[in-house]
Amino acid sequence: MSHNPTDTFEIKKAATSKIDSVDFENLPFGSIFTDHMMYCDYKDGQWGTPVIEPYAPIPMDPSSRVFHYGQAIFEGMKAYKDEQDEIWLFRPDQNFIRFNKSATRLAMPEVPEPVFMEGLKQLINIDKDWVKKGKGNSLYLRPFMIATGHGVIASPSAQYRFMIIMSPAKSYYQGEVKVLIAEHYSRAANGGIGAAKAAGNYSAQFYPTRLANEQGYQQVIWTDDATHTKLEEAGTMNVFFKINDTLYTAPTSERILDGVTRKSILELAKRDNIKLEVRSVLVAELLEAAKDGSLKEIFGAGTAAVINPIIGFAYQDNYYELPKQENPIALEIKDKLTNIQHKLAEDTFGWTVKI
Amino acid sequence: MSHNPTDTFEIKKAATSKIDSVDFENLPFGSIFTDHMMYCDYKDGQWGTPVIEPYAPIPMDPSSRVFHYGQAIFEGMKAYKDEQDEIWLFRPDQNFIRFNKSATRLAMPEVPEPVFMEGLKQLINIDKDWVKKGKGNSLYLRPFMIATGHGVIASPSAQYRFMIIMSPAKSYYQGEVKVLIAEHYSRAANGGIGAAKAAGNYSAQFYPTRLANEQGYQQVIWTDDATHTKLEEAGTMNVFFKINDTLYTAPTSERILDGVTRKSILELAKRDNIKLEVRSVLVAELLEAAKDGSLKEIFGAGTAAVINPIIGFAYQDNYYELPKQENPIALEIKDKLTNIQHKLAEDTFGWTVKI
Numbered sequence: 001m002s003h004n005p006t007d008t009f010e011i012k013k014a015a016t017s018k019i020d021s022v023d024f025e026n027l028p029f030g031s032i033f034t035d036h037m038m039y040c041d042y043k044d045g046q047w048g049t050p051v052i053e054p055y056a057p058i059p060m061d062p063s064s065r066v067f068h069y070g071q072a073i074f075e076g077m078k079a080y081k082d083e084q085d086e087i088w089l090f091r092p093d094q095n096f097i098r099f100n101k102s103a104t105r106l107a108m109p110e111v112p113e114p115v116f117m118e119g120l121k122q123l124i125n126i127d128k129d130w131v132k133k134g135k136g137n138s139l140y141l142r143p144f145m146i147a148t149g150h151g152v153i154a155s156p157s158a159q160y161r162f163m164i165i166m167s168p169a170k171s172y173y174q175g176e177v178k179v180l181i182a183e184h185y186s187r188a189a190n191g192g193i194g195a196a197k198a199a200g201n202y203s204a205q206f207y208p209t210r211l212a213n214e215q216g217y218q219q220v221i222w223t224d225d226a227t228h229t230k231l232e233e234a235g236t237m238n239v240f241f242k243i244n245d246t247l248y249t250a251p252t253s254e255r256i257l258d259g260v261t262r263k264s265i266l267e268l269a270k271r272d273n274i275k276l277e278v279r280s281v282l283v284a285e286l287l288e289a290a291k292d293g294s295l296k297e298i299f300g301a302g303t304a305a306v307i308n309p310i311i312g313f314a315y316q317d318n319y320y321e322l323p324k325q326e327n328p329i330a331l332e333i334k335d336k337l338t339n340i341q342h343k344l345a346e347d348t349f350g351w352t353v354k355i
Numbered sequence: 356m357s358h359n360p361t362d363t364f365e366i367k368k369a370a371t372s373k374i375d376s377v378d379f380e381n382l383p384f385g386s387i388f389t390d391h392m393m394y395c396d397y398k399d400g401q402w403g404t405p406v407i408e409p410y411a412p413i414p415m416d417p418s419s420r421v422f423h424y425g426q427a428i429f430e431g432m433k434a435y436k437d438e439q440d441e442i443w444l445f446r447p448d449q450n451f452i453r454f455n456k457s458a459t460r461l462a463m464p465e466v467p468e469p470v471f472m473e474g475l476k477q478l479i480n481i482d483k484d485w486v487k488k489g490k491g492n493s494l495y496l497r498p499f500m501i502a503t504g505h506g507v508i509a510s511p512s513a514q515y516r517f518m519i520i521m522s523p524a525k526s527y528y529q530g531e532v533k534v535l536i537a538e539h540y541s542r543a544a545n546g547g548i549g550a551a552k553a554a555g556n557y558s559a560q561f562y563p564t565r566l567a568n569e570q571g572y573q574q575v576i577w578t579d580d581a582t583h584t585k586l587e588e589a590g591t592m593n594v595f596f597k598i599n600d601t602l603y604t605a606p607t608s609e610r611i612l613d614g615v616t617r618k619s620i621l622e623l624a625k626r627d628n629i630k631l632e633v634r635s636v637l638v639a640e641l642l643e644a645a646k647d648g649s650l651k652e653i654f655g656a657g658t659a660a661v662i663n664p665i666i667g668f669a670y671q672d673n674y675y676e677l678p679k680q681e682n683p684i685a686l687e688i689k690d691k692l693t694n695i696q697h698k699l700a701e702d703t704f705g706w707t708v709k710i
Contacts, residue, residue, distance in 0.1 A: 030418070030507035037417055057414035062392055062520050063385070067501050070425050070554030071561070076507075107561035142507050146422050147558075152385035152431075152497050152522060154591045156561045165417050167507060182546070189544030189580035191537070193559045199425030200555015203502075204548045206426070206462035206511045225544035226581035236509045 065157035071147035072199035136171035186225035237300030238262035307334035426502035427554035491526035541580035592655030593617035662689035
């Protein structure tokens with residue numbers, strides 16, 4: 001009988017918890033981690049026994065491929081605790097599918113579903129006290145995979161580590177966000193890895209974003225790299241535009257991430273008869289709409305912030321401030337989504353999954 | 356008086372050397388490392404004391420930014436030992452300059468020249484027995500920098516580690532290389548990080564290269580991502596084409612790496628009256644030249660292989676084999692370059708620097 005290495009988890013519990021030292025009312029995003037971490041190593045063509053052990057540094061050979069050739073992918077997810085102390089995930093199947101799509105694009109092995117899903121469940125259960133009740137509270141989950149094989153040869157690694165770490169989070173509010181529309185820099189190429197949640201996509205954005213910051217803009221709205229005429233993403237989020245009474249967002253492509261929040265908004269809009277068109281919005285259209293007053297809202301959509309309203313944008317040295325809305329669709333959608341996530345509204349979609 | 360942290364290196368020598376266990380006649384590229392490594396940490400806005408210590412795994416927090424957001428850059432260099440046991444570097448200034456250009460593009464701090472240059476010299480001196488005499492032998496040097504700051508927040512790290520590791524190398528021969536011209540995939544975007552030696556650029560190439568491998572091609576010739584009509588790089592190397600009696604290579608750009616071997620070939624061609632034009636070669640031109648017999652040679656140029664001759668290419672399901680040349684320019688250039696590197700020919704350029 002062959003041994004299935006994912007049948008059992010090897011669990012080493014921490015002797016003490018650091019939870020009492022954490023101020024859950026003042027949580028810097030993504031900086032404090034729970035007592036445990038989960039990992040599973042891939043070598044000789046197969047996955048080993050998943051391990052849960054106390055959160056701690058991991059020893060890495062200096063020639064590990066991730067340091068030199070960037071084979072690294074991740075997912076961002078959240079767990080929520082309802083008033084009955086049940087813990088819920090939001091569409092984890094979508095993250096799992098996307099994770100393995102990213103893996104394939106980066107020439108990394110797919111992670112077996114039990115390693116990913118049971119890994120999440122077992123780790124959350126062990127650190128369940130870190131998930132706090134109340135809207136706005138969540139436990140941010142970070143599954144990721146790195147190339148751990150040794151050698152400075154530019155070819156795919158033969159060894160990998162899949163890991164999950166978790167960080168308690170308050171609702172993520174970035175303040176009033178102004179964005180700069182990219183005229184020169186870009187985040188993704190046709191035939192590139194822009195659709196993957198690959199580490200390399202993010203580091204490419206830091207320098208242009210820093211330049212935007214220095215001009216007073218918190219984020220960049222990325223445009224297509226060939227013509228810089230199509231609006232594609234806002235920072236690390238998918239972007240939506242409300243022109244007159246219709247929402248617009250770009251179709252997914254090799255340059256655009258297939259965001260879980262983005263696709264949930266699409267389904268929500270369909271259910272609730274919110275007018276929404278999936279098509280590229282041109283920079284020229286946005287300028288026209290800003291000038292004639294038909295541009296009502298812009299917002300980013302992603303797991304960390306859920307919805308991130310944008311108050312204005314700059315393009316070619318002109319700044320366009322959006323009109324203040326009485327009942328912005330951005331907040332309506334955010335409320336609907338977070339109510340489903342926190343089990344405060346009926347989940348007619350079957351998106352929430354109990355741990 | 357302020358303390359300059361790069362005045363002194365902290366050196367901890369290995370108790371024993373593993374050099375006697377290494378078969379220097381059979382060295383897999385980039386897999387065996389010398390006894391020591393060098394590192395220098397950046398935090399609180401400044402570089403600390405450079406350290407040389409025995410090569411060993413380094414502890415990394417699982418939330419280290421390099422794992423999640425891909426802030427990682429590197430250089431590839433070589434050291435050569437001449438017949439008088441002197442050790443030489445080849446144009447290290449060029450690698451240093453490019454390293455800091457990559458750092459800037461990835462929103463990482465520049466590495467001070469003494470940390471980079473003295474780091475190389477001191478580390479090579481300590482492990483000088485690992486540099487073997489004789490043409491074809493070299494010590495491959497790998498300076499790199501990774502983001503070591505903690506936290507799953509998509510913004511530049513506040514902490515970094517600069518490192519140098521070294522691997523003894525024999526001349527790098529890939530066998531007869533056939534390449535596939537990319538029609539869909541690409542390695543770089545306009546306004547992206549293709550010109551930087553960034554880890555993320557490499558992982559993006561692995562999957563398309565694997566697909567090419569499965570069709571019997573060892574490498575991909577990358578084309579521009581917008582139109583796929585311009586020939587840009589071959590695998591991880593700059594690419595040259597000889598049509599009639601003229602060499603062609605693409606100009607450097609945001610999509611193309613400013614290779615040290617590439618620029619040395621340009622200078623060599625000028626000195627020795629080899630006809631060379633720096634301009635984009637179109638796929639259509641290449642096909643035409645292959646058909647009418649004016650296409651004589653294709654080769655890649657980079658530090659690891661120096662010159663890598665290509666014997667044929669495929670495009671849209673057609674394979675074009677190049678004619679065998681009596682005295683290929685690729686080998687002539689390779690000889691000239693490697694003779695300068697190994698101090699077997701006069702270095703009229705001042706490229707070689709004694710350790």
